[in-house]
Amino acid sequence: MVTQNEMNGRREENTRENSAYIRQMLGELRQVxxxxxxxxxxxxxxxxxxxxxxxxxxxxxxxxxxRERDKSPNVSV
Known part of the structure; x- marks a missing residue:
């Protein structure tokens, strides 16, 4: 069974990878x-x-x- 922490870690890693890809594409678009x-x-x-x-x-x-979606309902910020 996958824990919540593992799921959050994977989501964070995917976010960083996606951000890196977006940034790379934007760099290429800027050159064009x-x-x-x-x-x-x-x-x-x-x-x-x-x-x-x-x-x-x-x-x-x-x-x-x-930020609102990722908040745990039982944790106050």
Whole structure:
């Protein structure tokens, strides 16, 4: 039987892997936008790239909704 801690650990690892993938794709998209001279698009993609890095490094929660969903109902914050 898989414990709750193991499930949470797997979910955390998946989140980091997904964030790394998203960040990599954003880096590639930024290069394409840069080549097209799309300055505003480059800026927005760069902001998303930084955000993905923060999520990957756990400096920032994925979102408010995920933070609420992941809370245990018996634990007060």
């Amino acid at each position: 936008a840069l080549g097209e001279g799309a300055d505003m698009l480059c800026y927005l993609i760069e902001m998303a790239y930084i955000e993905a890095g923060d999520v990957q490094a756990r400096r920032r929660p994925r979102s408010f909704l995920h």
